[in-house]
Amino acid sequence: MELTLASRTDGPFKIIEVGGEIDVYTAPRLREAIVAAIEAGHTRLVIDVENVDFLDSTGLGVLVGALKKVRGDGGTLDIVCTQERILKIFDITGLDKVFGLHDSVPAAMAAHD
Numbered sequence: 001m002e003l004t005l006a007s008r009t010d011g012p013f014k015i016i017e018v019g020g021e022i023d024v025y026t027a028p029r030l031r032e033a034i035v036a037a038i039e040a041g042h043t044r045l046v047i048d049v050e051n052v053d054f055l056d057s058t059g060l061g062v063l064v065g066a067l068k069k070v071r072g073d074g075g076t077l078d079i080v081c082t083q084e085r086i087l088k089i090f091d092i093t094g095l096d097k098v099f100g101l102h103d104s105v106p107a108a109m110a111a112h113d
Contacts, residue, residue, distance in 0.1 A: 002026070004051070005033050013109050014042035019051035022059030030059065034066045043075025046108045055086055060093060067099065076100070078108040 003026035004019035014037045022030055037045060067077045078100035081087055090096040102108040
């Protein structure tokens with residue numbers, strides 16, 4: 001399955017909507033999208049993975065790397081996800097305590113009001 005990426009800006013937030021599979025083959029495209037957003041000056045990121053069917057350790061590594069980068073710049077990175085199978089990955093790895101996990105984009109943005 002392919003990876004789909006779409007991004008938009010909402011106030012100070014850059015929202016990156018991801019669909020498909022994030023794996024060793026597609027994770028570099030996600031990394032490029034996140035790096036491009038950061039290089040464009042966006043440090044408040046919301047990554048929407050509601051339409052992601054599969055997430056492996058490579059994808060998690062991209063998200064962790066992005067979180068470190070934006071935090072170093074005083075920014076934030078939150079994840080939108082309600083899918084049990086994806087949330088379980090965050091839980092098993094302990095990353096549910098590292099990322100802000102939200103059930104919607106507005107909830108992720110509201111967490112930083």
